[in-house]
Amino acid sequence: MEKLLSRFLDYVTTDTQSDPYSKTTPSTEKQWDLAKKLVLELHQIGLQEVSIDENAYIMATLPSNLDKKVPTIGFISHMDTSPDFSGRNVKPQIIKDYDGTDIVLNKTKNIVLSPSYFEDLLQYQGQTLITTDGNTLLGADDKAGIAEIITAMEYLVQHPEIKHGKIRIAFTPDEEIGRGAHKFDVKKFGADWAYTMDGSQVGELEYENFNAASAKIMVKGKSVHPGYAKNKMVNAISIANEFLSLLPLREVPEHTTGMEGFFHVHKLKGEIEKAQIDLIIRDHDAEHFQARKELLVNITEKLNKKHGDCIAVEIEDQYRNMREKVEPVFHIVEIAQEAMESLGIEPIIKPIRGGTDGSQLSFMGLPCPNIFAGGHNFHGKYEYVPLESMEKAVQVIVKICELTASQIK
Incomplete structure (x- = not known):
C-alpha cells in the first residue's frame, strides 16, 4: 500500500483544476503537468504503446500474456479536478488507525470532518484516511482512480503468472466540465469495453447515470x-x-x-x-x-x-444515460460484480447521480460502466479517501482482468 499511497499523494499535490469557460483542450495548461508525469511513469512501470496526443489524452497498453484471443478491455480515469473548489496547494493529511471521532482539518478556521454529519466515516474505523487541510478539495476524484489503475498495471507486470488479455488504459482531461470524452479516440483505444474508475465508496458499480x-x-x-x-x-x-x-x-x-x-x-x-x-x-x-x-x-x-x-x-x-448502451452487453457488468464478490466486496449497484466519461464513451461505441475509486465528499474541503478502499479497487481491477481471460473458451 505504500507505493499506492505515495503515488496518490504525488498526484493530488499537482493542481489540475479544469475551467468551464475555457475553449481549449485541456481547458487549463496545468493539466499538462500531471499528464507529462503520468506518461513518464507508464514507461517506467513497463507498459507499451504509451502515447499522449495534442489534447492531453493518454493511452497505454499491457500486452496479453495468453496464447488465445480474448476481449481487449480498458480502464479509464480523469486527470482534472472540479472547478467548484480550489485544487491549488493541496496539502493532504494522513489519519492512521482512525478512531471514529471528529477529525480537525483546520484548527485555525475551525473546519471539522465529523461522523455526526458525515456518517460514512464510521465505516472506516481502524483504517488510514487521507483528508484535506480544510483549504482545498483533495482530488481523489479522480486521482484515486489514476493511482489505482497504474498500481494494478504495475502489479500485473510484476506477476506474469496472472493470465490476462490485452489491457488498455487511458487518462483524460476535463471530465469535471463535461468534456472528458469529447476528443477521446475510441478507435485508437481499441477496447471491446472499458470501466471508468470514478465512483465513490467500496462496492459501487454503476451503469446508469443522469x-x-x-x-x-x-x-x-x-x-x-x-x-x-x-x-x-x-x-x-x-x-x-x-x-x-x-x-x-x-x-x-x-x-x-x-x-x-x-x-x-x-x-x-x-x-x-x-x-x-x-x-x-x-x-x-x-x-x-x-x-x-x-x-x-x-x-x-x-x-x-x-x-x-x-x-x-x-x-x-x-x-446521456448510458444504460441503453450497457444493457445489451450486460456481461461486462456481471464480470465486475463477480470480481467484487470473489474479493468479499458486496456490490452496490445503483444509478449515478452525476455523470462520468463512461456515459459519453458508451454512446461513442465503448460500453463503459463505472466502478468505485473509494473517495467521499467530492468537490469540497471535506473530501477524503480511505487507503484500504483504494487498495480494494486495485484488487478489483486485477480480478476483472483475470476473470475476463478465464471466462473466454
Missing part, C-alpha cells in the same frame, strides 16, 4: 433613474428572480435523491441592465429530462410576453 444539460438564462434590462422609473425601468435582476420563482421549488439537489431529477442554479450574477443565471438540468428518465428543458423555454416565452423580449435561453446537452 441525462444532463446546461443552461444559460440571459436577461436584458433598462436602467432609468429610480425616481422617474415607473413604466420605464426594466430591472434585469428582478426578472431573473421571477424566472427562478417559476422553477419547481423542491426539485433541487438538496431535496432530491435516487432517481429524482433536478434543476441546479450554480451561478447568478446581475445588475439592472443585465443578469445571467447559469444552471444544470439532470434527470435519469429521458422524457422527464426533455420536459425539464421545455419548461425553461416555456418560462422564457411567458416572461417575454409579460416584460417584452428581454430574455434569451441557451440549452446545451452534455451527456
Whole structure:
C-alpha cells in the first residue's frame, strides 16, 4: 500500500483544476503537468504503446500474456479536478488507525470532518484516511482512480503468472466540465469495453447515470433613474428572480435523491441592465429530462410576453444515460460484480447521480460502466479517501482482468 499511497499523494499535490469557460483542450495548461508525469511513469512501470496526443489524452497498453484471443478491455480515469473548489496547494493529511471521532482539518478556521454529519466515516474505523487541510478539495476524484489503475498495471507486470488479455488504459482531461470524452479516440483505444474508475465508496458499480444539460438564462434590462422609473425601468435582476420563482421549488439537489431529477442554479450574477443565471438540468428518465428543458423555454416565452423580449435561453446537452448502451452487453457488468464478490466486496449497484466519461464513451461505441475509486465528499474541503478502499479497487481491477481471460473458451 505504500507505493499506492505515495503515488496518490504525488498526484493530488499537482493542481489540475479544469475551467468551464475555457475553449481549449485541456481547458487549463496545468493539466499538462500531471499528464507529462503520468506518461513518464507508464514507461517506467513497463507498459507499451504509451502515447499522449495534442489534447492531453493518454493511452497505454499491457500486452496479453495468453496464447488465445480474448476481449481487449480498458480502464479509464480523469486527470482534472472540479472547478467548484480550489485544487491549488493541496496539502493532504494522513489519519492512521482512525478512531471514529471528529477529525480537525483546520484548527485555525475551525473546519471539522465529523461522523455526526458525515456518517460514512464510521465505516472506516481502524483504517488510514487521507483528508484535506480544510483549504482545498483533495482530488481523489479522480486521482484515486489514476493511482489505482497504474498500481494494478504495475502489479500485473510484476506477476506474469496472472493470465490476462490485452489491457488498455487511458487518462483524460476535463471530465469535471463535461468534456472528458469529447476528443477521446475510441478507435485508437481499441477496447471491446472499458470501466471508468470514478465512483465513490467500496462496492459501487454503476451503469446508469443522469441525462444532463446546461443552461444559460440571459436577461436584458433598462436602467432609468429610480425616481422617474415607473413604466420605464426594466430591472434585469428582478426578472431573473421571477424566472427562478417559476422553477419547481423542491426539485433541487438538496431535496432530491435516487432517481429524482433536478434543476441546479450554480451561478447568478446581475445588475439592472443585465443578469445571467447559469444552471444544470439532470434527470435519469429521458422524457422527464426533455420536459425539464421545455419548461425553461416555456418560462422564457411567458416572461417575454409579460416584460417584452428581454430574455434569451441557451440549452446545451452534455451527456446521456448510458444504460441503453450497457444493457445489451450486460456481461461486462456481471464480470465486475463477480470480481467484487470473489474479493468479499458486496456490490452496490445503483444509478449515478452525476455523470462520468463512461456515459459519453458508451454512446461513442465503448460500453463503459463505472466502478468505485473509494473517495467521499467530492468537490469540497471535506473530501477524503480511505487507503484500504483504494487498495480494494486495485484488487478489483486485477480480478476483472483475470476473470475476463478465464471466462473466454
